[in-house]
Amino acid sequence: MRDGRKDKGLDEEKKNTWPSRFRQDNGTPIVFSAGESWGRAEDVQRADIEKQFDRLALLPGHSLFGQFSDNNSNNPDSVDGAFSASLERMDRTGINDDSDSEEEGEEFGFTQTNQQDWFPHGSRTMFMLDLLDNLPRLRLSNDHLKAIIWVMRECKTPDVPAFSALRKKQIKSKHHTSSLGNHFYMNHPAKLLALDWANPLVRPFIHIYPEVSGPISEFWQADKWTSEIGLDELFPMWADWENKAASHRHFFVNELARQYDGTYVVPVRWITVENVVHADVHDVKIIRRPEVEYSPNYEMPHPLREKARGRPMFRLHIMPWSDDVSGNVSKQYNAHTNMYVTNFNLPHQKLAQEYFVRFASTSPHASSSELFVALGDDFIPGTWHDGYDCEIEEEILFEIIPHVLPADNPQQSETASHIGMAGNLGCRKDLNGGLKAYQETDEGYEAFYNVRIFFYLHPKNSVFNLLQPGEPCDKEVTVQTIRWQVWNACGGNKATGIKDKISQYWIQRTLEMGKGFRAIQITDPQTRDQRLNTLKGEDRKIVKDEISRQIQLDLWNWVIQQPPESIDPHRDTPAEILHTYLLENNKYVWHDTTKQWDAKKEEIFAARLAASSISGLSIPPPRPRYVVQYKNSLIGKHFKMLQQLGVFHIHDLCTRLLFSLWKATGELGAHLWYPEINNMEQYLADLKVLVANLLDIWGLIDPERILVKGKLHVFPHLPEDIPRFGLAILYATEIYECFNAVFRLCSIFSNHLAPSRDIAATLADMEHFKHVASGGWWKNLEGTYIRAGSLVRSFLTSNRELQRRLGWSKTRPLVCGTVKPESSAKRGSNSWEKALGSTFGLTEPAPTGASWASCKSLITQSGDSCKPGSWVFFQRPEAIGRISKILARDRNGKILTQSSNAIVVVDLFVVLDIKDQRLNMPILIQSSGTQTSLVKPRELLFEFNAQHDCVTCKCSTAAVPVLQERIVTDRTELHTRHSSQPRFILNMHGLHNVHHIRDVLLRALTRCSVHELVFIEVRQ
Template sequence: MKECGTPDVPSFYALRKMQAKLTQAVGLKPQHHTSALNNQFYMNHPNNLIRLDFANPLVRKFIHVYPEVTTTISEFWQAAKYVEEIEHDELSPMWANWELSPHRHFYIRELAQCKNHDYVLPVRWLVYRDLIHADAYAVSQEASGIFTVEDHRVIRILATDLQYNLLDIQVQQEIAFSGSIYAHLLCLDTRTALTPYSPHPVRITAQGRPVFVLRIMPWADDVSGNRSKQYNAHMNMYLANINIPHKLLAQEYFVRFCATSPHASSLEQFDALSMDCKGDSWTSAYDCELKQEILFQIRAHLLPADNPQQAESASTAGSSSTFWCRVDDNVMKHTFGKPGKPRTPEETITRIKQQIKAACLGVESAVETLQTETGVNDKIAAHWIRLLITKARDIQQDKVYNRTTRDPRLNDKHIKGVEREQIKQAIIAEIQNELFAWVILQPEDRYQALSEDPCEILHTYLLGADKYVWHETTKPWNDAQGESFAARLQSASFDGLNMAPLRASYLVQYKNSLIGKHFKGLQQLAIFQLDETLCSPAVFELWKANGVLGALLWYPEIKNMDEYLADLSVAIDNVLDCWAIVEPTRITVKYKLHVLSHIPDDVRRFGPSILFATEIFECWNAVFRLCSVLSNHQAPSLDIATTLADMERFKHQVSGGWWKPEGGDEWTQAGVRIRNFLTGNKQLQRRLGWTPPNAIKPGTIKILSKAKRKSGSWNTILGPRWKEKTIKAAPPAATSNTIWNDCKHAVARSEDICFVNSWVFFTASTKVSYIWRDCGQIIAGRIANILVPEGSAQDSGAVIVIEHFGISDLNDERLQMPLLIRTAENYAVEPKDILFKFNAQHDCSHFSCPVVHIRGPNQEHQASKITRKMKVHSDDSRFHLNLHALHNAHLVRETLPRHLTAPKPYFPDRHAKHKEFAAILRETGPEKRAQAQARGQATKLRNKQDKEDKATAAKERALI
């Protein structure tokens, strides 16, 4: 800028100084921590990060602070854990009518009076039927002035029906409350032994400020700090505010960086994070909607991660141990393919303490026995166990075995036999108790209850079940088979899958090095490309079961939880049963297959499984790597945390966020031009990972540019469809001289972008019949034209011409999917009549579509003479409605009859089949284990011989 002659350009030093000053003013400063294992690291604390959400106008309006009771589950605050399990004291304790009486704060467990003069005792605030309600106990006032509970039944009332709180009642009715006034209100709730407050202690802390409780989702995993293939291990911790809708949380803008360290483990970082999650920890923030300062508290809701990381977080030994399930107390005793007795935090903590106490005896084998018997192995406790074993042995040596320092009683020659052994054991027990007290009496939060770890679908399903079946399919392939599969996959339709087309040749060439997005595509499309030349019938059935389960797992919302969980359980059982046919040992050795049986419980408690998917955190690793590459490499934890704190500050300020300048008393914003920088700059939005909400308006169209669009009269632009008079409900303008223009796309009610040749469900004004059944007004079809009259307003008069396809009443026997058959009818509808789009695949097996050589893609903008193989569809009148597609899977199943979509058990009698599989394993298991041991022994001998040969060769070279 100086070279260009720009005046008043600050120096780089001045710029950095101002940035640091602004970051400190916003309240972001990495804090130093020393872990229980003496590792040093820095953390941007969650409370300082979440406080920015309240002060950010782009975020604050989306924060939901109360649980919601609803039949459609699509968010964390609607699922069972938030609504049913969390103690009422751990939810937001207060509510106020912010429009009419914002100064009057109602707290739970405080007496309140309704507008009809009834008394109630609220115990929880919640959203019900889109309005805030209170669950409360009805309270009556006796003649003596004592308030009593009418019964122990909780009633639900509108929060706006409350008129006075406890303090207002005191003023209005001149009642002097004391502890005795509540003598009859004790133990209202037998589950929580609920007692009233007079007043609520948080009211005293708040001093008139609103109070809210939010819940967060921390995530930790090992990540390479290098962009090259050389691995530079860092343990990273990010978090997300789960009181924000998942549709927004799927954007990188909402990922918050907490900490990184090449030394400190995830448990050490979680220990530092837990400082912000204590029940008595309140943080002040500015609420840009309420225009005042508030207090808030955060609680950890769940800890998603890949399976090794979850094993560490849950203090289990991992998949290589005997009892490898982090959820089951004993995975070997449960029924085949079903969850066992669940572990509990209390039991895990007890077992950790048992191991620590055993270590205080100085006997390493005793600790190993306990770890083997229970599968519990805590990483932090392991550090102390190693120290305790050494320390116990040293102290025992001094007090029991060393003649000069041991207990004088052991030097008495008159004490022998049993009496001497009793003294010896008493001294050892005393040493054990002293060491146990020494290590346990550390800060209590070292062994607080473990957080919940739901099954995470990226690593568990895409990189688990999908990866296993892909390997099972491709391991026997030769080059010709791989080339055949690639040619078929390249011809698949990707419209309606909400993903970019796959490079089929790449997938086959690097079939053992695929990542999550590849498996997500294969899960939806591979079944259409496979036949008896590429896989066995058992593997084909496994692909079918895998595809059905995958579509269910990616539901964004669940309207009927019981029905959904029943379908999910059947689909999981089918996957496990199909694996038992293909390779029965897989279910006993692959943890990622066993953990599928726990998904229904996780979904019931936390909501749809995509809520706790970690793909967005994995994507955000690219931001971390860039910061790591550009760090000073001397203090990476501090340097990276500081850099990302600066980024959070910048993001906050350009989003219009509020902060209090250093030394100032008033909250302030950046200038209007800076606030408009993010909303008006697409490049900045892309770099910060922000997509403006409601940017897509359903029922609208986008016209093509003049250079690309086609224009003409109605019958000219439609051609044969108009001549055959097969279009129903054609617009009145179709018969006039109106000129119509082609459009690029239309937006469905589901906000899908629909193009020409997109498959859609739409509504029609007339009742129609499918080929095999009457389906009312919801019809399936393929878009043929998107047209708008010349000279009309942007969306006025737009018409979409759709080819009608009937849906079979029975599924195809081979794929178990509905068939789409072209009819002689076409429909002209408005954009608002398009409901949503779906994916369909050509029925190649029915038409025996050939694979031909076509010209390959251009090279350097020049035509290439290189050809490639691709399947060509010979007829387009028959398609499969893809039930394995993830996008809109829930809408497809809501629209189609249940008998076409409900999963059916693979085995009528699973119990009998499992006995059969167990019998096979009892016969083949010992033989396979013996073979594995023989291979291992042969490898050891070979390695030993190689080592000896190298040593001999070295000696010979030395003699030359």
């Protein structure tokens, strides 16, 4: 028989020489063949592996893919020995081979059709494996993927790649060494943001020009973007992109431009007004002047035109965010410093999705200041980055400008080179504070409740001449103070309030190096300046001083590096509501309230909280038993829920002052979560009153709290931050805190020897996969821009499961007034009388005689999905009510979901002209006249939340059996029973649609005023 392994007809011979198998009693395989089998050695090895896997107890439990990772493969406590041995055998037999040999490529080759439709993956199999390897919240280790590939090969799955072929698709991160000698890797913002321009799912949402009209809801509508930013930091040009024939004509600012009417203007900046691009221009008139009077105010053509070379030029504003994060899922802390960036030219609705989070870097060694220095390489003024705009189908240049620096307060202090809240000058934004003795004076204490205040300066500290009392912190003063500290090679001084983390390192280095240089050049007789060996007295002192000054100058030139920046860390570190409000103020309020509770009070509060209505709040069920059981371990979502519901249930569970504090907390919280501001002047007037109320009540409860908890002093800066940057929710960091879960999974599966590199590479690969799957464009080796095949591009847009796992939500237009029917088993189809019931007595709308089916929800004008039981405002004189039924016409079994074929039965309520004195909220009572009305679905405005007035209506509690595993037990717990009296409180602490509520109610019901309790205490 010929040796088939050397014959060119190997494939045909393989088909005819598969061995027949039998097994002995002990399980040993018996192989029959006509002579030597071509695959005998491979079969024996495969049988040995199968025998090893048969012995594993893990396989029947299906937990194999959740047990192992590269980083602990040698740890006997975490990896089963048999599995490790099997993996080693897989490595030896080639099943687990990392090499990409030619033979392997031929065996698992790709067809021409696959290469086109599934490009660049080559096949559906390769695409699906790459997908599995890049799901953010379902991380797989190398062992997982190797095992999956091995199983697919054993199942004869076509086009299975080698493991290394899959890994070759990763992109590289850049290595950095900080000035402190720490090593880390970074995915630079320029590369990440270039993906946005080339991504067809992202590019349509990039807002290029500042918006100067309409309500404020986005970054580009706030004062910093529209008023403060210099013209050289705005977008430098415009072109008519919709007109392909004219899109090559680029109109730069500060250049002469001709209008259609023949007149000439000089554009100063490009803006949008109601989504239409406009230009602020200087009119040009032809006048006669002597040549000597010409002034080169404008450089024409624009200097950027030469750099552009015909390419469009844009500017992107970003938000860098850094925080200390644990790399472990367990409670054992594994310190890392993370850096993320956000494209501020995208709307907030998109930035709230995980898909748009851009991970830049992490390091267990480097501080955020060191990461910022590396990040700043992309922000250097005049640095333009290449990109491809998939919308206009052209190469572009773009510049990156940092816009705002949100973080928790310690991180913001470090960013601003501030000593922190424990310092004498504890505010990073102003010069508030002073020595302890001054803080305890009336003037010093009152200063904490205000901004731009005076503070006490010790006359001995001459550096304070740089700082003028009553002024906010100034970036130039801070830089000068850091230079002063380095120049004198001294330690940080708490009295200045300035302590730059990196400068502290260099201060110590300069002290050590200066000491060494002085020893060599002044002290050591063998090496010192020869003049010192002969001179004495005053002449010797002059030479020593000269040498010392030269050493100082050399060290100064060596250490000082201050690149220009376009951001002020003092003014551009706004109060971040997650860390400053939810996790600080709300936590203080909750702790002070519950620390004196006994088990009975906890049970009462849990029963009341369980009876709360959450309709119109957009929050999950509150889980009250969990809240009281783990009251000292709550997180942000719990405090956000308590902020909206807690005040309704604690009237007799806390002191009068604490109850007032709950009211002040809820009122201010609702203002901070505004999604849109129509009247900024009125909003700020209310905001200042609410901040003052909160701080005044804290002062009555615990006067020292604001001295030891400096975050309370951040609140007076809110009226400055919000007009400059926009809504507080725009720079909230919940989405980053959520993404930290993805980071931790990547950290767990890193090798822990080079965590910064491994994690950066893993997350860069996720960005790569998202870009390819989204239909993004990239440049190939020939310089042509290409994108993935049609089947790859359509997979994400048509597959909701992948959309959910990548954190991308497609905006689907909601048609106002449309209804959603109940399931066929529940909706029924009845006449008007039967569908409505006998208790209403309402006339059927024309045309009559139709069949009516029950519906589960409808869409309001604001886009809310309302159900029976939802509270709504609607366009009728009655204005307010609660949905009782939603009905739609049934035409031969087909439910007509349009608004014209549906009707809403609403229980009518009225809003009293006076507010509830206890809660300071509007009161709802049932209408005394017509109590039920028919409303067309398209007339409903928006949904809101209302709570039953249990105190006035004297609702009771009773013991009810406890359910465990859906089984009724003998144990009981308290349950609130609402009375039938229809009196409700309109929840003004609710965050959902709070701006709409305040727009439709009378100003007398929404105007913020000083709390009565504060008035009483002041009078006393």
